[in-house]
Amino acid sequence: MSRWEPNARGRLEQAALELYRERGFEQTTVAQIAERAGLTERTFFRYFADKREVLFWGQARLQELIVNTIASQPDRAAPITMVVAAFDAMTATFPQERRELLRQRQVVIAANTELQERESLKLAQLTSAIAEALRQRGVTDPTASLIAETGSAVSKVAYVRWISETDQRTLPQLLRESLDELKVALGS
Amino acid sequence: MSRWEPNARGRLEQAALELYRERGFEQTTVAQIAERAGLTERTFFRYFADKREVLFWGQARLQELIVNTIASQPDRAAPITMVVAAFDAMTATFPQERRELLRQRQVVIAANTELQERESLKLAQLTSAIAEALRQRGVTDPTASLIAETGSAVSKVAYVRWISETDQRTLPQLLRESLDELKVALGS
Incomplete structure (x- = not known):
């Protein structure tokens, strides 16, 4: 029983x-x-x-959340605004109290090529899903792909900073800072 | 014999x-x-x-080329300029006459999860190598990571456009166009 x-x-x-x-x-x-x-x-x-699923169980839900958030953005929102909104929604699933666990998860993945390959592929699939969600909202390529890839790149950097930082900045703060820093670095 | x-x-x-x-x-x-x-x-x-190596043999050489190009850029070059120079050097290894072969390669990889995982990991490792090359040139984080990730993202989009386009634009042209389009899309 x-x-x-x-x-x-x-x-x-x-x-x-x-x-x-x-x-x-x-x-x-x-x-x-x-x-x-x-x-x-x-x-x-x-x-x-x-x-293996202990390390990856949250990702299908995460993808659904991101895609749904893009689908529900106002019609005239800029593509990058849609993606930022999606990542903001996403960060709600990464509260500060899970940071230590996610840090441990990253160490485990870094030690195993098969797990690294899976993690990389999952991120690539998430990026494709974001690009597709943007196309559904009328964003044409290559902008849809560029914004999806760049959004994923920025969120990956912010995530790595978040789990390795010893200070208490939150993931949403680090996401915004990273995006602003990217704009500066692109000389724009 | x-x-x-x-x-x-x-x-x-x-x-x-x-x-x-x-x-x-x-x-x-x-x-x-x-x-x-x-x-x-x-x-x-x-x-x-x-x-498997038939599909991946060129990547170590590619990584070496990109890292060496970043290492040889002028001291005052902006990080994004270093990465663009590296991708320009890289495109010399992707002449138009290899496009059809690389298109076929992409179809094979897309049909096999193990190969997709390997391809994704190789791209992630290349991105890490670029970030490290930028750090060696004195670029601090998070800028080094952001520019490496974004450079990889842009070159991935340009590469996918290149192998799927039916017109005769070259990879260097598509790289520059993609970077310009990204800047516009970021509202900068």
């Missing part, structure tokens, strides 16, 4: 990241993750298809 | 791309590639470590 476990997903995520860092991603088993979290393997599989 | 074969690398590349498109990347063997090219497997392995 299964019963409700408080914050099972969070406990499994934390346990998995600890083990991936201690033993390496390849060497860790689902049984070990469940044990460390004080839960069963069955509970693990209620939340994640496999041990 | 091995003998010199005229344009062996090019013939193997062409044969491999044909087979990857006809049968799929997974289903193609090195023996089939060599046979199609009228060469031996031994000759294949003189040029490529495995069948």
Whole structure:
């Protein structure tokens, strides 16, 4: 008989990241993750298809959120404004209290080529989805692709700054600063 | 006894791309590639470590070229000017006559998740190398990362336009146009 476990997903995520860092991603088993979290393997599989998904489960939801935000922007908004709005919506899913966990996640991914490849592809797919959402709003190419790629580039830089910063600036602040810095650097 | 074969690398590349498109990347063997090219497997392995390398062999050289070009820019050049110079140097390795082959390569990669992941990671590594080259020239972060990421984004868009365009614009032309269009789209 299964019963409700408080914050099972969070406990499994934390346990998995600890083990991936201690033993390496390849060497860790689902049984070990469940044990460390004080839960069963069955509970693990209620939340994640496999041990890789612990690192990537949020991305489909993130993509949906970004695409929906672009779809709901006012008709006359500039493309870059639509993308900034989308990233603002996105940052709500990255609260300060998740920063330490996401920092650990980044260390695990950096240590494994297969995970790096997956992370890079996920970002490329997210960028394509943003470009498509912009085209749906009537933005033509190459502007749609350029703004999607550049928006992703800026948010990637802001994200890396956010998880590595020791100060308390939030991701939305870092996103805006990064975009302003880019405009300056482009000499515009 | 091995003998010199005229344009062996090019013939193997062409044969491999044909087979990857006809049968799929997974289903193609090195023996089939060599046979199609009228060469031996031994000759294949003189040029490529495995069948995946047929698609990725140029990237280490490309990265070296880009990094060296940034290193040799004048001291007072703006970071974006250094990156544009690097991409200009890069485009010399993408002559118009290779466009059809590179188009085929893109179709093969798009059909296979493992190859997509590798392609995405290679681009991410190239971007990191550019950021590091800029830091070596005294460009501080986040500008180094932002310009490297944005430069890669613009060149990716220009590259996709180049291999999909039916007109005869060159890659350097499309790079410059894309950068100008980005500046406009950023409202700068």
